[in-house]
Amino acid sequence: MPPANPPKVGLLVTCLVDLFRPSVGFAAVTLLERAGCQVTVPSQSCCGQPAWNNGDRATTEALARTMIQAFEGCDYVVAPSGSCSGMLHKHYPELFRDDPAWAARATALADRTWELTRFLTDIMGLDTAIPGFAGTVTYHDSCSGLREMGVKDQPRRLLASLPGVELTEMPGADVCCGFGGTFCVKYPDISTHMVTEKVEAIVATGADTLLAGDLGCLMNMAGRLSRLGHDIDVRHVAEVLAGDPDTAPIGRAEG
Amino acid sequence: MQPHSADFPARAADALTDPELRRALTKFKTGFPVNRARAVANLPEFEALRDAAKAVKDHTLSHLDHYLEAFEARVRDSGGHVHWARDAAEARSIILRLATERDARLIAKGKSMVSEEIGLNAALEAAGIKAVETDLGEYILQIRGEVPSHIVAPALHLSKEQVAADFRRTHTHLPPDRPLDQPTDLLAEARGELRDVFLNADIGITGANFLVAETGSTIIVTNEGNGDLTQTLPRCHIVLTGIEKVVPTLADATLMLRLLARSATGQEITAYTTFSTGPRRADDADGPREFHVVLLDNGRSALLGTEMQEVLRCIRCGACMNHCPVYHAVGGHAYGWVYPGPIGAALDPALIGVKEARHLPNASTFCGKCESVCPVKIPLPKIMHRWREVEFEKRLSPPSVRQGLWAWGLFAKRPRLYRLITSIAMRVMGLMGKEGSFKSLPLAGGWTDTRDFPAPQGRTFQSMYKDRRHG
Numbered sequence: 001m002p003p004a005n006p007p008k009v010g011l012l013v014t015c016l017v018d019l020f021r022p023s024v025g026f027a028a029v030t031l032l033e034r035a036g037c038q039v040t041v042p043s044q045s046c047c048g049q050p051a052w053n054n055g056d057r058a059t060t061e062a063l064a065r066t067m068i069q070a071f072e073g074c075d076y077v078v079a080p081s082g083s084c085s086g087m088l089h090k091h092y093p094e095l096f097r098d099d100p101a102w103a104a105r106a107t108a109l110a111d112r113t114w115e116l117t118r119f120l121t122d123i124m125g126l127d128t129a130i131p132g133f134a135g136t137v138t139y140h141d142s143c144s145g146l147r148e149m150g151v152k153d154q155p156r157r158l159l160a161s162l163p164g165v166e167l168t169e170m171p172g173a174d175v176c177c178g179f180g181g182t183f184c185v186k187y188p189d190i191s192t193h194m195v196t197e198k199v200e201a202i203v204a205t206g207a208d209t210l211l212a213g214d215l216g217c218l219m220n221m222a223g224r225l226s227r228l229g230h231d232i233d234v235r236h237v238a239e240v241l242a243g244d245p246d247t248a249p250i251g252r253a254e255g
Numbered sequence: 256m257q258p259h260s261a262d263f264p265a266r267a268a269d270a271l272t273d274p275e276l277r278r279a280l281t282k283f284k285t286g287f288p289v290n291r292a293r294a295v296a297n298l299p300e301f302e303a304l305r306d307a308a309k310a311v312k313d314h315t316l317s318h319l320d321h322y323l324e325a326f327e328a329r330v331r332d333s334g335g336h337v338h339w340a341r342d343a344a345e346a347r348s349i350i351l352r353l354a355t356e357r358d359a360r361l362i363a364k365g366k367s368m369v370s371e372e373i374g375l376n377a378a379l380e381a382a383g384i385k386a387v388e389t390d391l392g393e394y395i396l397q398i399r400g401e402v403p404s405h406i407v408a409p410a411l412h413l414s415k416e417q418v419a420a421d422f423r424r425t426h427t428h429l430p431p432d433r434p435l436d437q438p439t440d441l442l443a444e445a446r447g448e449l450r451d452v453f454l455n456a457d458i459g460i461t462g463a464n465f466l467v468a469e470t471g472s473t474i475i476v477t478n479e480g481n482g483d484l485t486q487t488l489p490r491c492h493i494v495l496t497g498i499e500k501v502v503p504t505l506a507d508a509t510l511m512l513r514l515l516a517r518s519a520t521g522q523e524i525t526a527y528t529t530f531s532t533g534p535r536r537a538d539d540a541d542g543p544r545e546f547h548v549v550l551l552d553n554g555r556s557a558l559l560g561t562e563m564q565e566v567l568r569c570i571r572c573g574a575c576m577n578h579c580p581v582y583h584a585v586g587g588h589a590y591g592w593v594y595p596g597p598i599g600a601a602l603d604p605a606l607i608g609v610k611e612a613r614h615l616p617n618a619s620t621f622c623g624k625c626e627s628v629c630p631v632k633i634p635l636p637k638i639m640h641r642w643r644e645v646e647f648e649k650r651l652s653p654p655s656v657r658q659g660l661w662a663w664g665l666f667a668k669r670p671r672l673y674r675l676i677t678s679i680a681m682r683v684m685g686l687m688g689k690e691g692s693f694k695s696l697p698l699a700g701g702w703t704d705t706r707d708f709p710a711p712q713g714r715t716f717q718s719m720y721k722d723r724r725h726g
Contacts, residue, residue, distance in 0.1 A: 013717065017716060018677070018715050018716040018717055019677055019680075019681050019711055019715055020681075020710075020711040020712065021711070021712055022710065022712055022714060022715060022716035022719050022720075023632065023712060024716075025716035025720070026716070026719075026720075041716075041717065041720050043671065043674070043717075044669045044670055044717075045666075045667040045668070045669075045670045045673040045674075046667050046673075047567070048667075050663065051660055051663075051664060053621070053639075053640075053643070054643060054647060054652065054656055055640070055642075055643035055644040055645070055646055055647030055648070056647050056657075056660045058648070059660060059661075059664040059667075059668075060642075062668050063664070063667055063668060064501065064663070066654075066668065066670060070670070084343050094352055094637070129592055134563070143620065143621070143622035143623055143624075144621075144623075146623075147284070147622070147623035147624075147627060159465055174624075175622075175624075176580045176620045176622035176624070177579055178580070178620065179620065180619070180620025180621060181620075181621075182656075183617075183618070183620045183621075184701070184702060185266065185412075185699070185701035185702055186617060186618075186656075186701070187267070187617075188701040188702070188704060188705065189264075189267060189268050189271055190267055190271070190581060190584050190585060190618065191620075192704075192705040192706070193271050193584045194580055194581075194620075195706070202385065207439075209677045212675050219708075219709050220706065222692075222707075222709050223692070223702065223706030223708055223709060224705065224706045225690055226707040227705060227707050246714075248600050248691065250709045251691050251692040251707055251709035251710070252691040253689060253690055253691035254691075254712075
């Protein structure tokens with residue numbers, strides 16, 4: 001059952017969406033409002049994942065404190081990203097495990113933090129997306145969304161509600177694309193090998209659009225598809241679910 | 256074995272361009288994982304077994320001293336001997352002493368990753384003692400002068416054509432025109448060569464998959480039976496094993512055995528599961544006259560009581576490497592030491608030092624597949640992450656990473672400043688990236704050498720949202 005009163009949802013914009021692709025943030029707002037949420041966007045920078053992934057605990061803690069404070073008044077925190085929601089949901093409580101006061105606040109936040117498509121379906125009971133986009137799509141399961149946030153069938157269910165969208169699954173949809181945050185620049189050879197294999201699987205589906213729920217993975221796959229000359233559009237799944245057919249695909253010029 | 260983990264990037268680059276390895280890894284990555292999935296699907300209680308096994312290992316590791324001492328007492332009761340080795344050098348010297356006291360000239364070896372860990376073969380060779388690996392994969396590697404690239408399938412990086420060529424090169428006493436096209440030909444030839452070793456060895460050395468505190472038994476699983484022959488035919492059997500392998504009871508050991516083969520190769524159980532309890536007794540038909548167990552610490556006990564203790568739950572099934580996309584890309588030799596893949600990334604820094612092994616926990620995307628298949632649910636990404644923290648604390652991470660994080664952190668910690676600077680930067684970058692993506696970017700060669708970099712849409716979400724709200 002969806003909550004009775006409009007829940008106050010803090011949008012965790014994610015730094016990549018904020019900086020590179022605001023259209024994903026607006027798609028998330030559209031979807032959340034349509035599902036009956038009251039959306040707020042607290043002042044924020046980054047969840048701290050780059051520092052966390054590189055072992056810089058002090059910087060991560062400083063960033064985590066500002067995020068915890070920023071989102072404390074919200075009933076839910078929702079991110080159009082499995083990776084960033086996973087950071088709050090899984091890693092913040094670990095981060096403050098030796099600091100009881102902050103651990104309690106981090107855990108309270110973690111319990112209210114969700115990935116967008118799972119929140120829409122499992123919490124808000126949304127079962128139909130907003131028509132407007134049409135095409136054959138294939139969906140990549142981003143690792144953090146899949147394994148940290150339990151996102152698998154939720155985006156697919158929403159996509160299935162769109163009459164103009166046909167989903168063609170690729171083999172190994174749940175295999176990492178080789179992004180891995182700073183991994184892709186620290187070990188570019190290995191990352192390139194992984195994303196090249198992913199691109200082969202994507203191309204083999206014959207789909208004209210690749211979708212996923214994490215902008216990092218999407219930029220990685222879009223960048224490799226483009227470099228290899230493949231004419232496949234790449235979009236965040238939220239844009240498609242919000243019926244946005246006009247924004248240029250990732251890595252393409254507008255208009 | 257000398258670690259080469261500091262060379263991980265170069266070794267990985269070599270691996271990515273090695274055509275034979277590419278062929279082998281392509282085949283490998285669809286083999287074991289498919290078999291495991293089938294075996295797991297056929298065992299509805301698999302998840303419950305994982306939880307039970309995790310609980311057994313956690314309990315044992317919390318009382319490791321108790322169970323090791325109980326194990327030692329039971330081994331003594333059954334007429335065997337236990338030797339404690341603090342590090343690799345001590346383990347080598349114990350085994351060398353046992354060998355020289357017995358005037359050993361030839362040693363048969365069952366597969367033992369711990370013997371690779373302590374560099375045993377080289378030490379024996381230096382003392383004039385010949386040691387022959389009897390696991391087919393390890394036998395092939397010994398001929399080639401290589402080390403295992405996987406803990407369960409040590410020679411997975413080789414093709415049968417390469418092995419046939421090695422056999423023709425080294426088995427010169429056999430007819431040169433013999434057929435060696437089929438795996439069974441190779442197996443039969445190795446079996447013929449190894450028969451003399453089993454019959455003539457003075458000592459058999461094996462590893463152990465599990466030690467049973469309740470009975471003083473050691474357990475080894477193989478698919479070729481070489482473990483049995485190694486430990487029953489020579490007059491002296493030495494078991495070389497890590498201290499973390501002990502479990503309290505035989506029932507616990509059978510629980511582990513139900514998980515081990517299914518996780519490793521997708522078999523319900525391996526072809527041979529051999530329990531050794533002490534030397535041959537008066538009315539036994541066969542078995543060694545002497546039974547020794549060398550218990551190796553080598554950095555393991557230092558993990559007890561730390562948040563990295565969980566890595567000691569490992570039962571060496573190799574499922575993590577079978578499912579790891581990074582391992583699939585580079586193979587085991589790139590990791591540069593005995594234990595490759597995710598478990599190596601979590602364990603090796605403890606055994607060879609963070610400085611030497613620092614690449615291994617970094618060379619992971621934290622995709623989490625390893626943890627999802629680990630039979631004892633070791634949180635491998637979490638442990639790799641902890642090693643990255645240790646690396647950062649010890650100031651071993653590259654200056655570029657440290658300085659980059661410092662500079663980024665400076666304004667990321669101040670959201671208002673962050674919003675101001677990023678909104679300007681994205682406007683500029685958006686204008687420069689009118690084509691939609693960048694073919695190259697300063698300081699981003701790691702990305703743009705092989706990938707276009709998508710250009711930002713131009714304004715930041717936070718500035719647009721603020722305008723929209725106030726507009």
